[in-house]
Amino acid sequence: MITLCARDGEAASSRSAQLRRCQKGAQIYSQGELATCWYSVLRGIVRTCRYHADGHRQLTGFYYEGDVFGLDGGIYQETAEAVTTVTLERRKAFRSPPVTSEDASEASEIPLQRALTRARECIFLLGHRTAAQRVAAFFLAIAERLPAQGCLQLAMTRSDIADYLGLTVHTVSRTISELVRRKLVVLEGPQRVRLIDVAGLRDLAGEAGGDLSAPIASRQSDEDHYAAA
Amino acid sequence: MITLCARDGEAASSRSAQLRRCQKGAQIYSQGELATCWYSVLRGIVRTCRYHADGHRQLTGFYYEGDVFGLDGGIYQETAEAVTTVTLERRKAFRSPPVTSEDASEASEIPLQRALTRARECIFLLGHRTAAQRVAAFFLAIAERLPAQGCLQLAMTRSDIADYLGLTVHTVSRTISELVRRKLVVLEGPQRVRLIDVAGLRDLAGEAGGDLSAPIASRQSDEDHYAAA
DNA sequence: CGTGTACTTGATTTAGATCAAAAGTAGTGG
DNA sequence: CCACTACTTTTGATCTAAATCAAGTACACG
Numbered sequence: 001m002i003t004l005c006a007r008d009g010e011a012a013s014s015r016s017a018q019l020r021r022c023q024k025g026a027q028i029y030s031q032g033e034l035a036t037c038w039y040s041v042l043r044g045i046v047r048t049c050r051y052h053a054d055g056h057r058q059l060t061g062f063y064y065e066g067d068v069f070g071l072d073g074g075i076y077q078e079t080a081e082a083v084t085t086v087t088l089e090r091r092k093a094f095r096s097p098p099v100t101s102e103d104a105s106e107a108s109e110i111p112l113q114r115a116l117t118r119a120r121e122c123i124f125l126l127g128h129r130t131a132a133q134r135v136a137a138f139f140l141a142i143a144e145r146l147p148a149q150g151c152l153q154l155a156m157t158r159s160d161i162a163d164y165l166g167l168t169v170h171t172v173s174r175t176i177s178e179l180v181r182r183k184l185v186v187l188e189g190p191q192r193v194r195l196i197d198v199a200g201l202r203d204l205a206g207e208a209g210g211d212l213s214a215p216i217a218s219r220q221s222d223e224d225h226y227a228a229a
Numbered sequence: 230m231i232t233l234c235a236r237d238g239e240a241a242s243s244r245s246a247q248l249r250r251c252q253k254g255a256q257i258y259s260q261g262e263l264a265t266c267w268y269s270v271l272r273g274i275v276r277t278c279r280y281h282a283d284g285h286r287q288l289t290g291f292y293y294e295g296d297v298f299g300l301d302g303g304i305y306q307e308t309a310e311a312v313t314t315v316t317l318e319r320r321k322a323f324r325s326p327p328v329t330s331e332d333a334s335e336a337s338e339i340p341l342q343r344a345l346t347r348a349r350e351c352i353f354l355l356g357h358r359t360a361a362q363r364v365a366a367f368f369l370a371i372a373e374r375l376p377a378q379g380c381l382q383l384a385m386t387r388s389d390i391a392d393y394l395g396l397t398v399h400t401v402s403r404t405i406s407e408l409v410r411r412k413l414v415v416l417e418g419p420q421r422v423r424l425i426d427v428a429g430l431r432d433l434a435g436e437a438g439g440d441l442s443a444p445i446a447s448r449q450s451d452e453d454h455y456a457a458a
Numbered sequence: 459c460g461t462g463t464a465c466t467t468g469a470t471t472t473a474g475a476t477c478a479a480a481a482g483t484a485g486t487g488g
Numbered sequence: 489c490c491a492c493t494a495c496t497t498t499t500g501a502t503c504t505a506a507a508t509c510a511a512g513t514a515c516a517c518g
Binding site for chain 2: 050052053054056058060071072073077078109110112113115116117119120122123124126127128129166206
């Protein structure tokens, strides 16, 4: 167990971190375990998932270079696995009452906010009605995260995508084929997707991002008010 | 704008809070707005939702007495609305670098963790495959939160439930009827559900809670290892 | 007592699951 | 290097759960 030299001075990460390497497919931690550590990805891709009693698997997020995962309080709610061979930086989980101010602000709050954003992205994807919408939104989400000029290296399998989007492998495959047919994307190998018509994909996915349509006005004439007592 | 007398001494909530009352159906804040405040529910029920470009609505959570919502960093990602007439306690959002240690630990970290739990609950529900599984899991989730001896006052409409579970009103209604037919629950009025066979519901919903089935063993013989450099 | 809303229920349609199998890819070992 | 094996991906045919279409029923409110 080699302690990595903390790069103090940048984000003032004063705590020691350990390197951990995991082979493709290996489990990093398992749901139900005591959440003693959290991780940031130095290289490779990680997935988090929940296994249901019936064997069904729900992926809850993919984590790329710089992403952080495993910030569960107390017990891990999800299992983390290596999609590719990964290099991780491991940190001790914070105690409930943080020892120093930095511990709380820098170490836990911002990553937690990110974890929440990730979870909401998952909800957002699952909330789409059709398979085409989900896959389109998925591609756009990845493209946003990895700005590789419109060409995505997927790394995860169709099965991973299916379990992330709540579809079957078959439907994912068919849907991608359909997007190709519609000339929204082209496949440069099964794992390599080039986005051709981003506007078309956005249109298909709905919620082009940033576009916040006006919510349905409530019938109530009286808006809410502040209590006078 | 009346400043509520902070109840110092218990959880050391040293900051001032304001009461806010919202009528049933009123909007508390809207997605896209600057997230200047977060709230805790004193009375009533709140829902958070995302409106998609096509008008489709995805509910992301229900919040009951004692629950906290609106902890989005910077910009609200969701809209919050009053399901019933509600009384809220409003607090100023924390700045990115918290001023004091308590600000970070007590005010943001734990509520954020809860928000994450809530988001994951939503993913969990949406991740279920059949309508019956989702509705059963939904009932169990509510029952867990409101320990009212097996009798749930729903408060939200079928439409809310549908948008929460990613189903239509029709399917929700039909599915509840089916659960009644199967003698898992009884309806004491459309908004009042009595859970009859909790074990049966758990069985149907899958993942009875706490039961963490062993994940699929990775084929790799080599487990992950710690870097020696 | 009528009007509007929420809920339920039936009939039909359809998107995606399931069943089944072929084609592409990668790793292994002779 | 090539054959063999194991897996991943794609595609076709069929089936089904849930959406959609279409009424009805039950309630609350003016």
